[in-house]
Amino acid sequence: MARLELSDISKAYGETPVLDGVSLTMEPKEFIAFLGPSGSGKSTLLRIIAGLETLDEGEVRLDGERIDHLPPGKRGVAMVFQHYALYPHMSVRDNMAFGLKNAKVPRDEIETRVAEAARILEIETQLDKKPAQMSGGQRQRVAIGRAIVKHPKLFLLDEPLSNLDAALRMRTRIELAQLRHRVDAAFIMVTHDQAEAMTLADRIVVMNDRRIQQVGAPMEIYSRPANTFVARFVGSPAMTLAPASLVASAGPFATVRLGDGAEVETRVRGNALEGEGLQLGLRPESVAVAPAGAATTVGKVELVERLGERTLVYAHLADGLPVVAEDEGNSRVRVGETVGLRIDGSAAHLFDSAGIGHHAEAAA
Amino acid sequence: MSGARDWRGLLFVAPFLSLYALILVFPLFRGMWLSLNRVDLFGDGHFVGAGNYVRLARDPVFSTSLLNTFVLTLMIVPVLSVVALMLALALNNAGRGAALMRGIFFSSAVLSVTIVTLIWRFVLAPDAGLLGELWKSLGWQPLAFLSDPHLVLPALALTTIWWSLGLPMLLFLAGLQQIPRDMYEAAALDNASRWRTFWRITVPALRRTIVLVVMLQTAAQLQIFGQAQLLTAGGPSGASRTAVLFLFETAFGRWELGYASAAAEILFLIILAVTLTQYWATGRAQGER
């Protein structure tokens, strides 16, 4: 069973730090996404696991054994590169067989494995072609095939969907999800696209600024973001963060006032919060377009995005704060209008002055 | 992990580098040392410091050879560059006629200097040569190109230009092909005349290539040797002795290795200085725009 452990990994390029004390334990056969913006350190971390970069401090263990001092070929790890890195002068078959030949695997075993991978990936007819003769999607499958035949304990995927157009991306997402169940290995995927991470991963490791910001299942990351960075990075359109101040409230939950005077009752426990530097976090589904009587506040509409089943309304509150609201698909809202917005505080989040997230308690 | 890799990389570059060090780097420094000594065939030398250089400065044969070299270079490089550019402009299209012409104008460049001098000896020779026959058929007295001190340098220049057209022409063709078409289309829309288009668009766009051609050819012609040795043996009376021919005669004719090394070092410095000056001057002119 493949079980990866990262302990306290740090790395710097000369004077510039790129990773700062990163630790993680994976479950066997887990599919993890390293999610973060460029410069967060996610790609470097992947390359350290692969053995393409060295770490300055820390350890990498696979199944309890240290692998961080082993050459890449001997770690039991396979990688699918962002641009596939197929050997242009070799046929598909040779591309896949190359690693096995280097490991001195017997010839018939190589043939069996190549045939099996080709079958799984449906590229049996392509085996004698060269990469240049294939489409992008096919090349990616060859890259995956090259990884599969090694029977690795751990698959590393570097931005697997970034190069693909929208239609192919959907298809490949499905294929990756299926692949995952046919193969006995753990997966680590690096991506900057939160939608990809949300759909494919068992757990997401959100990274920013050289550190892990949060680790958790997709829904947990979405509904209970640990800090403002995660809150805004995951979920599209991004969560609105509104500066707010505590006002006196009747029960155990905090009530806050926004910059334009509107008051929102949340279900976040108030005792842990200080009055200063708070931000109220609202996802678009918590803000609805409502007639004046039922509205919490008003906003001026800047942009209307019609998505078919719903409409996103980008508006400004009286104090200039940008807000994203949701309305039904056949909404009549127009740009320039002033509309009433009803804020549903029961799902709202509060972020304290340190950016830490405090979340609503579920109704009993 | 990378500790073990670090030194092994050297194994790949070692074969080349060891030969390089032995056959190029060591001789380079040894040559400088030799130039400070009086050395003859048997290798016995004694240190004379700057003595060889002083002697060179006073040596009229050497200074004449330098002068000849400069004159030749000045005769060859501008004409060569202009003609090559004109050829490239004229032949910059895809037709088969143009391809044939390009082949013809390039063909001389693949020949060795000995073949070229052999051919031209019998073009230039007054009694047996092609030009001689031509002159005679026109009723004129054939010109003694190779034995007239006033004609010998132009004759060498002509030979060299004939020989060297190919490479600059190719370089200009490559440079021309990199000029985007829309620049010309914009000029056409602006009603620019051919001449204006040429000066304002083509030449500036070719700037780097022109500089490269001039630099390469200058360096090459400062080292001109085979034509002088074979066509005229530096004559008549040293009128066509070039710097490298001087070097050759001193080293392998008179076996004065130290003296010849000093001449070689001076030539090296001249080439370096000229090349750097050209590079710097054109870089500056560009910066001032």
Next chain:
Amino acid sequence: MSASLERGRLTPLGWAGLVLGALIMIAPLAWTLLLSLKNNAELVGHSGAALHAPYTLENYAAIFGNSSTMRWLLNSAIVSLGTTAGVLVLASLAAYGFSRLEFPFRRTLFVIVLLGLAVPSQAVILPQHQLFAWLHLHNSYPGLILPGLVGPFGVFFMTTYMRGIPRELDEAAMLDGASRWTIFWKVILPLTVPAQSTLAVFTFLGTWNDYWWPLISATHSDMYTLTVGLAAAQMNYAQTSGLGYLMAQAVFASIPIFIVYIVFQKQIVSAMAGTAVR
């Protein structure tokens, strides 16, 4: 219209000039060819006889019967092929090291190689001559081949080309368990074939036509290369009256070069043009 200057549509005057120029280019070659096809005796004193029939191939026959010319041809072939093979091997190995491996002093060493490009051959020829005399390598094939192997151009050219090969391929190969040597041999080298052929042709031509080093190093006439032999023949012309024969030797020496030129035209053009696109 105004683009025609650049696209080569010429006025009739331009075409006339071009044709004239082409004739001037060809005339010396044609003259040489004609001379080579004449009986030697006819040409003495009247080289104009070349313009009239009868023509004969006897000079060429004499060449094939003349062992020294054939020997020179053999020498040229061995030296050129040997140098070309040597350069390809050494430059590829070194370029792999410089472009893809990390080792101490890598940058310094590369700069030292680059600086060699600025050194003209005259600055090193005399000490090289001494060196090879000490090593007793004059008048030998190794003596003629070795100096040609140290030109920095080959290393520079191959390094530049190899730098264009994406690093990801090396990384994929590392994950495939390949050693540095395996990556060189099985991944990188096959991808450099276009550059190899360009460098090969360039080196072959340069070595074949080299007049400088073989002149100095090969003093026995049986070690002359074709280039040097032709020069010697030229200088001895005064002692012989074989003008036709001499010209035939010139034509004969040109044929291999023209064959290489025609067959490898593409590589030659790209080798030359490549120096411009630096």
